[in-house]
């Protein structure tokens with residue numbers, strides 16, 4: 144910020160954003176609360192930076208500003224979009240994440256700013272104070288490269304072609320360590336298999352652990368998997384995913400409609416009462432990767448945990464091992480291993 148005073152802003156580029164091509168872009172700021180306000184004030188946008196200082200209610204509700212804020216602003220001639228981080232809590236850290244340019248729109252820099260800075264802009268603008276910002280950003284896209292899903296299996300003893308799938312994604316944003324998003328989900332999906340193996344158990348069906356690649360850039364790994372296995376998706380009993388944190392587990396959410404299947408899962412979950420993780424929720428599971436498999440008819444499940452703090456760390460430099468709990472990881476692994484082993488060991492494939 145160069146006017147009304149000099150202040151550095153802690154920013155992160157959003158996914159696929161263009162940079163400023165080695166130059167410094169300077170312009171006035173207009174602060175917007177909602178897309179409706181953006182449309183209403185469309186004639187004031189040209190040549191300015193649009194700051195989105197929306198009220199945060201939930202991630203799902205607010206994520207549209209991150210995803211589409213730059214494109215919407217560009218339509219009215221903005222020179223950049225500075226977008227409030229999508230989080231209910233802030234310690235002055237910007238949160239990055241995917242943003243998408245719509246077709247036929249001029250690509251302008253898409254930048255995440257902290258909640259604190261967004262609110263500062265909001266206060267200054269409310270007092271009618273002119274705000275000017277200078278932005279320099281090195282963002283660029285490199286050429287695509289080959290990446291791979293990491294797949295490991297315990298081959299089923301009598302039905303090796305039938306699969307129970309546990310998963311998390313292996314890629315992460317380039318700040319922090321991605322320990323929570325989604326190191327935790329990847330860890331328990333890997334570890335569940337080693338627990339089953341260490342216990343000397345051999346399920347009837349194959350338990351497959353998939354660590355997806357390219358989730359953050361747009362679900363590249365699962366798209367490849369679905370394409371490759373399109374003819375044997377009916378052999379997958381269930382696709383499980385953990386991508387909403389591995390905090391203290393409470394149970395799972397199951398998306399399948401079949402009542403017998405729900406009953407079987409409920410029965411299995413009751414075994415987890417000693418660790419208070421026996422809650423079954425029926426409904427849309429929270430698995431961005433497996434969603435593609437669910438759309439193609441595979442029943443899906445996601446891990447439920449006490450994850451109120453998930454978005455505090457999500458896509459920030461704060462997503463490190465320090466916020467992870469080894470005990471919670473063990474408990475989540477137990478849920479994953481027990482459900483996967485149980486469903487891989489029952490006589491019939493989980494009905495759908």
Ligand SMILES: [Zn+2]
Pocket residue numbers: 312324325358386
């Ligand atoms: Zn994730």
